[in-house]
Amino acid sequence: xxxxxxxxxxxxxxxxxxxxxxxxxxxxxxxxxxxxxxxxxxxxxxxxxxxxxxxxxxxxxxxxxxxxxxxxxxxxxxxxxxxxxxxxxxxxxxxxxxxxxxxxxxxxxxxxxxxxxxxxxxxxxxxxxxxxxxxxxxxxxxxxxxxxxxxxxxxxxxxxxxxxxxxx
Ligand SMILES: [Zn+2]
Ligand SMILES: [Zn+2]
Numbered sequence: 001x002x003x004x005x006x007x008x009x010x011x012x013x014x015x016x017x018x019x020x021x022x023x024x025x026x027x028x029x030x031x032x033x034x035x036x037x038x039x040x041x042x043x044x045x046x047x048x049x050x051x052x053x054x055x056x057x058x059x060x061x062x063x064x065x066x067x068x069x070x071x072x073x074x075x076x077x078x079x080x081x082x083x084x085x086x087x088x089x090x091x092x093x094x095x096x097x098x099x100x101x102x103x104x105x106x107x108x109x110x111x112x113x114x115x116x117x118x119x120x121x122x123x124x125x126x127x128x129x130x131x132x133x134x135x136x137x138x139x140x141x142x143x144x145x146x147x148x149x150x151x152x153x154x155x156x157x158x159x160x161x162x163x164x165x166x167x168x
Contacts, residue, residue: 003014003133008011010074013136014080022163022164023053023070023164024040024110024132024156024166025081025095025109025156025158025162025163025164026108027048027050027055027110027132028132028134028156028158028164030048030055030110031047031048031058031110031111031134032046032059032112032134033046034048034058034089035060035061035089036114037060037061037062038061038062038086038089039059039062039069039071039073039085039086040058040061040063040070040075040083040085041070041071041072041075042068042070042075042082042086043061043113043121044060044061044110044112045061045089045111045112045113046059046060046061046086046089046112047059047060047089047092047093047110047111047112047115048109048110049090049093049094049097049102049104049107049108049109049128050107050109050146051104051106051107051108052076056102056103056104056107057092057093057094057097057098057100057102057104058096058132059087059088059089059091059092059093059094059095059096059097060089060094061065061086061087061088061089061091061092062086062087062092063085063086063087064087066142068083069085069167070083070085070087071088073085073117086117088113088115088119089099089110089111089112089119090109090111090119090122090123090137091118091119091122093109093137093144094122094123094126096146098125104126104127104128105126106129107126107127107128107130108128108130108132109112109123109128109130109132110132110133110156111129111131111132111133111134112133112134112135113133113134113135113136113137113138114131114133114138114140114142114143114153114155115131115132115133115137115142116133116139116142117139117142117145118161119142119143120141120142120145120146121145123146123151124145124146124149124151125148126146129150129151129152129154130151130153130154131146131151131152131154132153132154132156132166133153133154133155133156134155134156134158137156139167152165152168153168154167154168155167156168
């Protein structure tokens with residue numbers, strides 16, 4: 001008789017009757033999936049803007065609409081070693097909201113990576129009040145901007161069982 005191999009139960013993406021993901025997990029997981037659509041070779045990130053627990057806008061790292069993507073034409077490296085061909089996920093999410101006439105005042109943003117300095121300023125200007133992020137960014141200087149503007153930022157840690165810990 002062949003042995004029946006038990007499937008691993010530690011897959012944090014599995015949703016069972018015993019495990020219903022909370023809103024933060026759902027948003028961060030959704031952002032992770034959107035990040036796969038990024039076209040920059042330097043980094044795949046996405047950001048989701050939500051109001052009252054519902055998604056109002058989404059953005060990922062990519063070139064302006066109709067422009068060549070890094071995947072086709074390569075990245076353009078700027079003075080601080082980041083790619084300047086693309087618009088960052090957070091900026092794209094805010095720009096989409098503006099384009100479609102969607103409110104961002106009092107919203108939360110869920111990012112796969114901590115926002116850069118420029119995106120942090122835009123987040124403040126857009127009236128966003130809360131930032132949830134999965135990974136630290138190489139430069140965390142946006143933190144001081146958020147503190148000054150009373151914006152709470154929380155690092156989301158997804159545990160093996162699929163639940164989350166919030167830091168900060
Ligand atoms: Zn790029
Ligand atoms: Zn940015």
